[in-house]
Amino acid sequence: MMGALPAEYTTPQPGHLLGLYVIMRAFSNGCAAMTGVEAVADGTSAFKPPESKNAAKTLVILIATLAFLFLGVGFATHIYHPKPSEVETIISQLARANFGQGILFYLINFATLAVLMVAANTAYAGFPRLAAIVAKDGYMPKSFTRLGDRLVYTSGILTLTIIAVLLIVMFEANVTRLIGLYAVGVFLTFTLAQLGVVNRVRRLKEKGWVQAMIMSGTGALVTGIVTIVIAISKFTQGAAVVVVLIPIIVLVSYWIKRHYEWFDETMTLHPYDFNPLSEPAEPLTVLVLVSSDVHRGILEGLEAGRAIAEGRPDSILRAVHIEMDPEKTPRLKEKWVQFVEPYLGEKIKLDIVPSPYRWLVEPVMDYLDWADMERSGDRVIIVLPEFETGSWITQFLHNFTARRLRSALLNRPHVTVVSSRYFMKPMAWRLGRGGLVY
């Protein structure tokens, strides 16, 4: 008979292991219902002075209210026997049974909604600030420390929102399963916070430290037991996620910290370090990438390349064409003679690199290897002529290889990438599109 009943409904038998487990579980469920009271302790500094006295008063009122409501709900449950349901809360069932579906019923439900909405806001008040503190110490990405122009920590708020959405979707907004997730996290925090207090009073040994230590130590012990009980009893109902995630989060935090330390060590300049500015400016090799047609965008790129190389007799200016379609090369050479040679003639040389497999990135890399070998120690500046069609839709109709080429080039030391742009629509038109009027 016993085996057929779900474990939850067995009669507690003190002394028996199963009975102890059921009692611990009931205790932990009760504790979870009480969470939120700690907000007063967390926010003591926000009270009017004398802060601790006012906070203590508030805590007494809060606890009294909570106890009253808790006992009241317990009593009402005893009378009306509401059934746990995924579609209607116990509070709502009790209100309906007691007052009927009248104004009071709706008032109670909307009041509950309002209270829960305020409660949901506490995460937004707390997490971004906490994340900023942790990030300042280097254990979370530095972007969490950045105050946006509305004086809030944008990254923290966005991260919290994304996590909240993911949790709701993953757990299908099932409150019963989300409670398990919540309870482990909250009691683990309570335990750690109280252990922190124990550590602190033991170190400082201020007046009354023994009592304070016993008080917080007992608290830590109780909440610690609750944490373990919840982690075990609700393991399949969400607690597993926390048990797995927390060690991962801790490891990632340490890894982030180590990265930032390495970054500072590597990037910081010391007085005895080599300073490139102490040497004369390096000679330049300026390469302009040329397409199979010498159009206005290419001229703009050549103009930028010339402006950069100008005035440096030790610099080289070259144009490179990756020849994917040899049929187009005669036309390119013809246009080159017509539009470029009359002005840049002896200053620039056009190199044509055959690409029989119609690759773009690889021949450019090969060409750079060859150019590097030719004159080492130069700064290689490569100009990528781009054009701006004036709308992002039409921009899609032109090829994206430029982006891939740019990131491949930025992976080479000694290479500096210059993006020149030809604007196909006049500025006034483009500003008009954005709604700006000069």
Added chain:
Amino acid sequence: MMGALPAEYTTPQPGHLLGLYVIMRAFSNGCAAMTGVEAVADGTSAFKPPESKNAAKTLVILIATLAFLFLGVGFATHIYHPKPSEVETIISQLARANFGQGILFYLINFATLAVLMVAANTAYAGFPRLAAIVAKDGYMPKSFTRLGDRLVYTSGILTLTIIAVLLIVMFEANVTRLIGLYAVGVFLTFTLAQLGVVNRVRRLKEKGWVQAMIMSGTGALVTGIVTIVIAISKFTQGAAVVVVLIPIIVLVSYWIKRHYEWFDETMTLHPYDFNPLSEPAEPLTVLVLVSSDVHRGILEGLEAGRAIAEGRPDSILRAVHIEMDPEKTPRLKEKWVQFVEPYLGEKIKLDIVPSPYRWLVEPVMDYLDWADMERSGDRVIIVLPEFETGSWITQFLHNFTARRLRSALLNRPHVTVVSSRYFMKPMAWRLGRGGLVY
């Protein structure tokens, strides 16, 4: 009584409108079952010479086989009365009824699977080539004309795959609904192709053109009627998608064509056009963006800026710091005096632009407006110092504002963006990561 029966099962009554509709519908369903025969006509050029004779022979064999199979299936259906089902095909039901669930049953089903797999391949053989032809004429994005290094049209293949996946997901792999989509498209194409032939023979007036015109004209009429019947009768079963999509595709094609024409007109150089290369090189204003710490990445940026401005007495070199946190400015100035001034002293000036709202992009834009006003006609070169941590994971830990700043800068004419990179890990290590050994 009539109203209660689904339209499909009413008895055809010739002369009556509903009866005509049912006959047309049966005719169009039969036609849809015959599609695929046109592949011989489409691929005539691929036959051994004499091409048209061999193609004609093949067509006769194909039609005979098809007719035999069609009649056979019809006859078997008459005997075994299989029921249309979403989980087992008619062919499979007939095979089971005739041969039992033995080797022959499996042989027939696997043979059908093999034939359908070959059939699915025809789209991959046809669409990319067709798309390349259309794209060469400028009615589809130019990237469809690009042969990849495996000598196939990569864009066409990828596009076809994406569309196929979308269709399967949207129609939940329901063959009945997909048939509607397919049939309208295929008969519309048949009609247009035959109208094209009519037009051509009428224009060329070769021997026997009248017969050819009557033949193709009749074909166009019949398939045209089928197209309309299917579009109406299967409107809710997928045909609606085609009826809506085809005009949109045609409009988009014309819009793409117009864009490419505009692009060519705008970009093509004419001998009488202004050629910027005919003027002396513009003076440069080189701006280096400096963060709140003068680290190695910033030095690399300053080095690039100096190399570009070097040798041009008419050029200006400036460093700009956007001051989001005024507390860090004294340290920046101290490091500037220590690491930069001894070498670049009189050559560079450090401008500090306050940003009380902690914006980055907007103050840079304001600064450029001011700089532009100061000396117009310059080419403004802005150096964005970046650093490469050596792995993309750690790169995420640093801020992304650089990317946003870069695209905002590229929206300004007269501004050329230079990306300088400091490599935090030595090259050998980075190549090792990529698996390359020099």
